[in-house]
Amino acid sequence: MTVLIDTNAFLMASQFKIDLLDELKWLLGSVRIVVPDIVLSELEGLSRGKGNHAAAARLGLLFARKCEVIPSSGIGTPDDQILMSARDLQCGVVTNDRRLRDQVLDEGLPVVSLAGKQKLELIRR
Template sequence: MPRLVLLDTNALLMPFQFQVHLEAELHRLLGDVEIAVPSPVLSELTLMADDNRDARAGARLAKKYRAIEGHGSADDALLDLAVAHRAVVVTNDQPLLDRLKSAAIPRVFLRSRNHLVAEGV
């Protein structure tokens, strides 16, 4: 059964800002995964897309993955959904990484601007 992986807004920007192949890196780290994007993350990307080329590309990329309903801010939705579904969260947002670590939620983040690493998996 694939592991559920939730993407934060900045995770969807990584392929365009750092040339990181998101899916390949997630498969390398976690094996079989199902990638999903919480609805508040989609909303955040849509707001950013008006004046940000990378956000427009990230919004297009997000459509490739399953949308999952979440409530509250993007960070709160990621935390709640990760707990509810025992999911891994991909983010590069340090305050969110700290919250995830405190809640013992597995997390994946960018290291050295060119590859992903996993903690708590």
């Protein structure tokens, strides 16, 4: 299975103290983890700030750089680009963003999100 990781999923790794990549491998087994370049750009921008959010983004960047980076379309919002990439790859999306989660599920694609602040869950419609 291939999964694409959204920016907020990388932020939750720090906020909820989970090893995102290990948790994905535990949940899904053999998994190809991809990150659109727009997500890297968002994390880089957030990491330049100060405080907990910036620290979470810096940790997220460490995780993101361990993944396969794919080009984004450059069209629309970051969420639009993530949805387009997921559609093109026919893959799941790791996100806690409700709006994006619903859009991905409406496309018939699976979503991985945080359940109970401690573990990930796979959601399908």
